[in-house]
Amino acid sequence: MKQFFSWLLLVAGLCGGSTPLCAQAPQALTYSEHIAPIVYTHCTPCHRRGEVGPFPLTNYQEVASKAQTIKFVTGIRYMPPWKADPKYSHFLDENTLTDSQIQQIKDWVDNGAPRGNPNQEPPLPAYPAGSQLGTPDLVVPMAQAYTHQGNLKDIYRVFVLPTHLQQDQDIAAVEFRPGNKRITHHALLGQDTTQRGPQRDVAQEGYGYTNFGGYGFSPTEENWGSWVPGAQARYYPSGLGKKLYKGANILLQVHYGPTPLTQSDSSVVNIFFARQPVRRYVQTIPLSPIQITNGPFVIPANMVRTFHAEFQVPTDVSLVSVLPHAHLLGKSWKIWAVKPTGDTIRILKINSWNFNWQGAYRFPTLLRIPAGSRIMAEGTYDNTTNNPRNPFSPPQTVTWGEETTAEMFVVYLDAVPYRPGDESLVLSAQTEKELFQRPQTKLYPVYPNPTGGGSVTVGFALAHSAPVKLTLTDARGRVVRQLAPSRTFASGPHEVKVATEHLPTGLYFVKLETPDFSQTQKLVVGP
Ligand code: HEC
Known part of the structure; x- marks a missing residue:
C-alpha cells in the first residue's frame, strides 16, 4: 500500500493532471479536501448525534470507520435516501449525489481512505435548534x-x-x-x-x-x-x-x-x-383508485402490476407539492401531465419506492398545469418473492386497505387556482423575503387564454424598478390598446386587468417593454 501511494504521488507530481495518460490516474483524493464537503452537505443532516441516522458521520474517524459501507450505500444510491429521480424533475430539499461525487467516494475508499491535511477540513455546518421559521402563533x-x-x-x-x-x-x-x-x-x-x-x-x-x-x-x-x-x-x-x-x-x-x-x-x-x-386556499387534488383506468385494484400473488390513473383538470391550476402513497409492495411511481397541446409536464418519478421515505415533494416554483390537461399517475407493485418487504411469504393476493398487509394507491397534489406569475412563486423559509426566486423580468402567459370576451389578467415581474410600456397589438402588429399608463413600476410582481369585451375575435399579442427588455405573449379572443 505504501508503495502504491508513493507511486500515486509521483504520477500526480509528474503530470500535473493535464496529459491524457495522467487524466486516467486516480486523483489523490483526501477526506479533508474532497470527502468531508460531500459528507457535511449530504449526510450529516441525519448522521449526527441525536438524529435519525444510525451512527454519526461528523469527523474523519467516524467516516473512515464506515468507509466500505459508505462506498456501497452511495454506489447503489441507497443513501442519501432521496427518492425522486433528479433526471426527471427537481424539488426543494433535493439531496442527491452526482455521479462524480459517488465516484470520488469510491476512489477515496479504494485508495485506503486517506485523511489529508486536517487544516483543509471544512467545519461541520451549524444546525440551529428550535423552530426553523421563528416564533409560532x-x-x-x-x-x-x-x-x-x-x-x-x-x-x-x-x-x-x-x-x-x-x-x-x-x-x-x-x-x-x-x-x-x-x-x-x-x-x-x-x-x-x-x-x-x-x-x-x-x-x-x-x-x-x-x-x-x-x-x-x-x-x-x-x-x-x-x-x-x-x-x-x-x-x-x-x-x-x-x-x-x-x-x-x-x-x-x-x-x-x-x-x-x-x-x-x-x-x-x-x-x-x-x-x-x-x-x-391550497387544496388537495387526490388521485385514487376511482381514477384507475386498468383496475380493479387487486395485486395477485407472484405478480408485478402497474396501475394507471388519470384526472383532467377543468381550470388552470398551480401545483405546490405532490405526495404519492403506497405500502410495502410499492415499487415505483411516475406522475406527469399531458397538456391539451400534447406536451408533457414532468411531475415526479420514483424508481425505488420505500414506504419509510415518504413525504411531500415541493416544487421549486409553483407548477402551472393548464386547463384541460390530464394528470397521469402510474404506480407499480411487486407482489413477488423478489420484494424483500413483501408482508407475506409465500406471497398472497393483496387488495385495498390501511393495514400493513393491504395496499394503497393515492397521489395527493396540493394546488391553488392559477394566477399569472405563479411560475416565480416559491415556498419560503422566511415570510416576506425570498418569495420570488431569482428576480427576473418576465411577462407571464395571459390568463385566461383564449378569452371569451371577459377581462384577462396580464402578469409580469421586474428584476429592477423600471418604466414599463404594456401594449396590445393585433395580428398585423397594429397597437390596439395601451394596457397600463406608461409609468415606472417597482421591482417584483405586478398584475394588470384588461377588458377584452369590444375586441373583434382573433389573435392578439401583449407586449411588455422596458428600456432593456421586451417580451410578447399571445392572446386569443374567441367568440
Ligand atoms: C434524510 C436522512 C439521511 C441522510 C441525508 C443520509 N442518511 Fe444514511 N441513513 C439514514 C437512516 C434513517 C438510516 C437507517 C437505515 C435505513 O433507514 O435505511 C441510514 C443508514 C445508513 C447506512 C447504513 C446502511 C445499512 O443498511 O447498514 C449508511 C452506511 C449510511 N446511512 C450512509 C449515509 C451517507 C454516506 C449519507 C450521505 C451521502 C447518508 N447516509 C445520508 C438517514 C439518512
Missing part, C-alpha cells in the same frame, strides 16, 4: 410522551392533538418538530372536526393508537402536512394558505423506526398564522 404539543419499545420493530402511531381553536384560522405554515429524532422516521398530518380520533385513542391502551396506513378513518382533511428527516418547514407565498378549522384536532401519525433501546418521544406541531389575507 400556536404550539400544539403531544399531551404525553410516547414510549417506543426497544424491540427492533416499527410502530405507526396516531396522536390526536386538540387545537382548542374558537374560530377557523388561516395558516401560512405548519412545522412538525420531532421530540426524539433518533427514532422519528416520518410523520403525516391531517385534521378532523369530529370525535372519531379521540374515540380511537381511548379504544387502545396507552397514548395514541396504532394504525399503519393512515388515521384509521377518512378525516376532514387527510393531507394537511408531512415531514421526513431533512425536510425544511416553509411558508406558503403570501396570499396562499391552508385552513385550520374551529375545534379541529390535528391527527399526527408518527412512524417510529426500529430501536434496540426503549425510549420516548414527545413531538410538537408549530402553527404560523397567515399575516396576509388568504386569497387562494
Whole structure:
C-alpha cells in the first residue's frame, strides 16, 4: 500500500493532471479536501448525534470507520435516501449525489481512505435548534410522551392533538418538530372536526393508537402536512394558505423506526398564522383508485402490476407539492401531465419506492398545469418473492386497505387556482423575503387564454424598478390598446386587468417593454 501511494504521488507530481495518460490516474483524493464537503452537505443532516441516522458521520474517524459501507450505500444510491429521480424533475430539499461525487467516494475508499491535511477540513455546518421559521402563533404539543419499545420493530402511531381553536384560522405554515429524532422516521398530518380520533385513542391502551396506513378513518382533511428527516418547514407565498378549522384536532401519525433501546418521544406541531389575507386556499387534488383506468385494484400473488390513473383538470391550476402513497409492495411511481397541446409536464418519478421515505415533494416554483390537461399517475407493485418487504411469504393476493398487509394507491397534489406569475412563486423559509426566486423580468402567459370576451389578467415581474410600456397589438402588429399608463413600476410582481369585451375575435399579442427588455405573449379572443 505504501508503495502504491508513493507511486500515486509521483504520477500526480509528474503530470500535473493535464496529459491524457495522467487524466486516467486516480486523483489523490483526501477526506479533508474532497470527502468531508460531500459528507457535511449530504449526510450529516441525519448522521449526527441525536438524529435519525444510525451512527454519526461528523469527523474523519467516524467516516473512515464506515468507509466500505459508505462506498456501497452511495454506489447503489441507497443513501442519501432521496427518492425522486433528479433526471426527471427537481424539488426543494433535493439531496442527491452526482455521479462524480459517488465516484470520488469510491476512489477515496479504494485508495485506503486517506485523511489529508486536517487544516483543509471544512467545519461541520451549524444546525440551529428550535423552530426553523421563528416564533409560532400556536404550539400544539403531544399531551404525553410516547414510549417506543426497544424491540427492533416499527410502530405507526396516531396522536390526536386538540387545537382548542374558537374560530377557523388561516395558516401560512405548519412545522412538525420531532421530540426524539433518533427514532422519528416520518410523520403525516391531517385534521378532523369530529370525535372519531379521540374515540380511537381511548379504544387502545396507552397514548395514541396504532394504525399503519393512515388515521384509521377518512378525516376532514387527510393531507394537511408531512415531514421526513431533512425536510425544511416553509411558508406558503403570501396570499396562499391552508385552513385550520374551529375545534379541529390535528391527527399526527408518527412512524417510529426500529430501536434496540426503549425510549420516548414527545413531538410538537408549530402553527404560523397567515399575516396576509388568504386569497387562494391550497387544496388537495387526490388521485385514487376511482381514477384507475386498468383496475380493479387487486395485486395477485407472484405478480408485478402497474396501475394507471388519470384526472383532467377543468381550470388552470398551480401545483405546490405532490405526495404519492403506497405500502410495502410499492415499487415505483411516475406522475406527469399531458397538456391539451400534447406536451408533457414532468411531475415526479420514483424508481425505488420505500414506504419509510415518504413525504411531500415541493416544487421549486409553483407548477402551472393548464386547463384541460390530464394528470397521469402510474404506480407499480411487486407482489413477488423478489420484494424483500413483501408482508407475506409465500406471497398472497393483496387488495385495498390501511393495514400493513393491504395496499394503497393515492397521489395527493396540493394546488391553488392559477394566477399569472405563479411560475416565480416559491415556498419560503422566511415570510416576506425570498418569495420570488431569482428576480427576473418576465411577462407571464395571459390568463385566461383564449378569452371569451371577459377581462384577462396580464402578469409580469421586474428584476429592477423600471418604466414599463404594456401594449396590445393585433395580428398585423397594429397597437390596439395601451394596457397600463406608461409609468415606472417597482421591482417584483405586478398584475394588470384588461377588458377584452369590444375586441373583434382573433389573435392578439401583449407586449411588455422596458428600456432593456421586451417580451410578447399571445392572446386569443374567441367568440
Ligand atoms: C434524510 C436522512 C439521511 C441522510 C441525508 C443520509 N442518511 Fe444514511 N441513513 C439514514 C437512516 C434513517 C438510516 C437507517 C437505515 C435505513 O433507514 O435505511 C441510514 C443508514 C445508513 C447506512 C447504513 C446502511 C445499512 O443498511 O447498514 C449508511 C452506511 C449510511 N446511512 C450512509 C449515509 C451517507 C454516506 C449519507 C450521505 C451521502 C447518508 N447516509 C445520508 C438517514 C439518512
